[in-house]
Amino acid sequence: MTAEIHTTETPTAEIHMTGELAPRSDWGAPRHCPIVRTLETVGTKSAYVLLREAFYGATRFEEFVERTDASEPVVAARLRELTADGLLEKFPYQEPGQRTRSGYRLTEKGSDLLPVLVAMMRWGDRWLFPDGGRVELAHTGCGSPVHAVLQCEAGHHVAPDAIDLAVKPRPKRRRPAAA
Amino acid sequence: MTAEIHTTETPTAEIHMTGELAPRSDWGAPRHCPIVRTLETVGTKSAYVLLREAFYGATRFEEFVERTDASEPVVAARLRELTADGLLEKFPYQEPGQRTRSGYRLTEKGSDLLPVLVAMMRWGDRWLFPDGGRVELAHTGCGSPVHAVLQCEAGHHVAPDAIDLAVKPRPKRRRPAAA
DNA sequence: CACCTGACTTCGATCTCTCTATGTCAGCTA
């Protein structure tokens, strides 16, 4: 609970290997690592802060510029890339007496990244801000703080050292099931 | 459920603002955003793949180099930084007939980043690998797949649009509680 | 039709990350 680093002898967390694992060098091809692929889609600080502001409700170009401390060229480039990658979508809007303009909002693909953002936020609050964070996320209705936690599909809370890792065989040029 | 982008009129996910919010321009100081601070600690692709391999069980310099496709200088630099930041810790080890060497393992601070990694992995599997990912994480014992999910402290599963955001007042140079 | 403004684009410089290639160093073996 403290922000101190407890340097004990116990390895803190390590995922256990199970099943028929090909040698690590075989299955780790970078092109097949979803983490690396995710970082290729959203791997810059500016992309994260733009997504953060989109979650916070920003939609207009100027809002993104003001709220992120990023320069206009960077905001324009990121908005274009995130839209091309399907994380944001453009929509027209018009304020009275103004011409129609474009806003940006999250798609399902984009909002599905929220656990990543929340996990980063909570980690930063815990380890980098000993006095606690200033922004709190609360569950609508119940009001309890929201966290990104590891959970299995059976509903159990999962500790970092209670994970088994299995590698599936390389998918053969898939054939219709039960050929 | 499909990987198609459904461009409907409904905003997909937006966090609701509640409470007494200072104007956004006031509370959003970049230095105070835990996401940005987190990205400053672990904001490069190489840092993420090193942490990934640390979770997968790598400890030795050479293992990190082989498994990450990163160059030796990069691995050396990241290991040094991650150790200095307290996410990894060095420990001596010795193989028979060899001199003592240093290994690296995750600290609690480092392994606490696992939800971020898992969230990225799941997002990549879902949105970038339509045929499904090759690496599966299973809960030890129950065997169910493990995900990073949003959950409130009351135990409820939290949908992306069921989050209220509150901003705490700027902490005054804190005084001893109940002065 | 001339102006104004929000939404960008273009340009040039800087900084960071990463690479390949090569050098260094500690300490165990012979």
Add this chain to the structure above:
DNA sequence: TAGCTGACATAGAGAGATCGAAGTCAGGTG
């Protein structure tokens, strides 16, 4: 003590991200 090897460090170059400053452009207003 000379050699060997794993674990780094150093040097130089290239690619990507970001910045500030300035230019473009569409479409309402007057």
